[in-house]
Amino acid sequence: MIGPALFFSACLFAIGVMGVLTRRNALILFMCVELMLNAVNLSFVALSKLHGVGGQVFVIFVMTVAAAEAAVGLAIVIAVFRHFRTVDLGALRLLRG
Amino acid sequence: MHTDLPLLFTFHFYLFGVLAVASALLFVTRKSPVSAALWLVNVMFCLAAEYVMLDAHFVGVVQILVYAGAIMVVFVFVVMLLNLGHPSETSDFRSKGTRLAAGAVALLLAAEVLTLMRQPWPQLASPDVPDNVVRPVAQTLFTEYLLAFEVTSVLLLVAIIGAVTLAKRGTQG
Incomplete structure (x- = not known):
């Protein structure tokens, strides 16, 4: 079952990358990052069948970091929305000449 | 541990994997952030099933509690806070075809449950x-x-x- 799990993990990661590259809604972008983290978690769990439970411990750490990232990232999104009245990343052109 | 029913096990493993990938595709193609978030929740539930089938029971439970239960709720909360969801897409009923498909899935699941209830339970999980x-x-x-x-x-x-x-x-x- 390790091979198919790695295949699904690669598919999910590719879909997450596709979302990050194509979407401009900041919230959906964050969700795509979460999807990519989930894909990596799946390969961690699959490979932990081969290499011991260290992979599962790493998944728990990844989840913690993902929770922290979501909290801070969403706070930044709220701050950006209060300033620009939008979460469309194409509308944030402060650094463009 | 799963040597008793390899076919059923393999079928469900692939089923949840394909469901996860399909839900992820639907997730990146939705316009409304609310439906995107709900499809992502579906992805996480399918991944939790995959974790359990890969003998990572604790990670599967934590996946549902932390990801689907906490992180996605924060996402949906921010969507509501910023008033980004489109009410016409989120509060309305689905079209007829979708409702028929949902009914078919419900019938399929009911049939599966009935079939499983008729048969005696095989010794799936060893006590250890x-x-x-x-x-x-x-x-x-x-x-x-x-x-x-x-x-x-x-x-x-x-x-x-x-x-x-x-x-x-x-x-x-």
């Missing part, structure tokens, strides 16, 4: 499964990775303070 599945994770987490575990709590504290500070500054300015 919870012992040798969860205990090694805890032992590794609290011995080998104890320092990282403690540092994680500091990281969460910093994230809480940062989130509160960032979200509060907007109201004053």
